[in-house]
Amino acid sequence: MPDAPSTLLRHLWIPLADGTRLAARVWLPAAGSGPAPALLEYIPYRKNDATAARDNSLHARFAEAGYAAVRVDLRGSGDSDGLMLDEYAQQELADGVEVIDWLARQPWCDGNVGMIGKSWGGFNGLQIAALRPAALKAVVTVCSTDDRYADDVHYTGGSLIASEMLPWASTMLAYNARPADPAVVGDGWREQWLRRMADTPVYVEEWLRHQARDAYWKHGSVCEDFGAIQAPVLAVGGWYDPYCGAVLRLLEGLDVPVRGLVGPWAHTYPHQAEPGPAIDFHAEVVRWFDQFLRGRDSGALDDPALRVWMPEWAAPGGDREVRPGRWVAEQNWPSPRIERRAYALGGESAGTAAASDPLRERAVHLDSTRTIGTAGGSWLQFGDAAGQFGPQGGDDGLSHTFTTAPLDEDAEILGVPTVTLRVSADRPDAQLAVRLNDVAPDGSSRLVTRGLLNLTHRDGHEEPQALEPGRAYDVTVPLVATAHSFTPGHRIRVAVSASYWPLAW
Structure with a gap:
C-alpha cells in the first residue's frame, strides 16, 4: 500500500436539501495527487470524541493509500443538526444518499464513492446500497446483518435479548444526551442540546412495540430484496459476533460480486481484533475498493468466495488474546464439500x-x-x-x-x-x-x-x-x-x- 502523507480536515459541513447540516471529518490524500475516490463511514458515534481514535486508525490509512476518507455523524448525533428518531430510519437512509451525491461532486473526489462501516455503519451501508445512489460503486460491511429482526441486538429466534436491547437503548440515549461541540456549532449549542434531550425518543419503547417480524423490522432488512443491491460487497464478520451468519446469507443471496471473510474476532474491526489474530484489514479494504472504484485488477475477485478462521479447542477463557486455529477457504458457498455425519448421542x-x-x-x-x-x-x-x-x-x-x-x-x-x-x-x-x-x-x-x-x-x-x-x-x-x-x-x-x-x- 502506498505510504504518502495525508491532510486532515477536522470539520466540514455537508448541507442537505432541507437545510440540515451534517458534520464530517475528512482525510485527504497527499497534496497534488488530484481527485480521488471517496470512502464514507456514516455512523452516530460522535466523530469528535467517542470514535475519534478508532476513526484515525482506519481513515488515515485509507488517505495514505490515495482515497478521500470521510467520517460523517448522522442527523441528530455528534455535531450534526437535527434529531435521530431511531436506528436506520428512512430519513437516515435518504440523508445518506444525499451525502454520497454531495461527495461525488466535490473537487477532491473523482465521482466514485465506496461505503465502509462496522455494526451501524455496516447496516446502513447495505441499506443505502439497496437505494442505488449512482456514485456508490462498492461496499465493505463489517459485523452487520441483512435481517434486522433475525440477529440484531433486539430479538433472536423471537426471544427478547434483554441483556443487549435494554443496555443498547440506554447507551444511545446517553450518546444523544451529550451536547455538540460549541467550537463547531457555535452559540446555539445549548439550545440544540436541550432540544435533543427533550425530543429524542427512548428507542426501546418502539422496539418492544414490535415483537414479531413486521414491517418495522422488514424496513432496512436487505434480505427482503437482495436484488436491490447492485454494488459489489465485501462482507466481514467474526465468530464471536452474533451477526456472522449474515456473511453466509449475503454470499448466497446477492447477485453481484461478493466475498466473505470471517475471523476469530468479536464485534470489532479486524485490525483491532479481539481476540486475535488480527489481519491487515486496511489492505483487504483497499484491494476491494481498488478493484471497483479505481478499476484496477487488484486480485480481489481471485479470492475464494469465503475465507474463515477454523477455531480449535482452547480451555474456556484461555483464548482471550489469541484464539487457536487456522485459515481455511471455500471456493464456493454453499460449499459442495460439506457432508453429513451421524453420531450417536x-x-x-x-x-x-x-x-x-x-x-x-x-x-x-x-x-x-x-x-x-x-x-x-x-x-x-x-x-x-x-x-x-x-x-x-x-x-x-x-x-x-x-x-x-x-x-x-x-x-x-x-x-x-x-x-x-x-x-x-x-x-x-x-x-x-x-x-x-x-x-x-x-x-x-x-x-x-x-x-x-x-x-x-x-x-x-x-x-x-x-x-x-x-x-x-x-x-x-x-x-x-x-x-x-x-x-x-x-x-x-x-x-x-x-x-x-x-x-x-
Missing part, C-alpha cells in the same frame, strides 16, 4: 425422565425458572474479558444434554447448525435455549455456539401462535453460524434448557 438430564424407556421416547422435564445462562457472557461480545463466556459445565448440569462418545477422528463444522426437537409445554408460551459445546477429555465444556427459539414463533416470526398445552410439536432451533474443529478424544454436546438468564427474557 447419549442423554443426561437435570430434570426427571423415565430411565427404563429408550432415549427417543423419554419425557424430559425442563424447568423454565432455573438460572441457566450465567456462564454465557454477553450475546454481543466486544472482546472484553467480562463479556466472554465461561466454562459451561455448571449450565450443562442444569440442562438436558445429549453427548457423543469420544471422537476417533476430526470433525470440522462450518455454517449454521440446527437442532430439531419434539417438545410440549404446560402453558401457551415458552422458549428453548440450545447450546453446542466441545467437551474435552478432562470434562471441560466449551461453548461453540448457541441459539434461542420462542416457541410461539415455531412456524415463523411474522405471526406467532400460542402453544396448545400438552400438545407435542416438532421444532427446529437454528444456532448462530459457526466454525469449529472437534479433535479426537473430544465429545460433541448439545445442551437444551427452557431458560437462558439473563440474556433472554
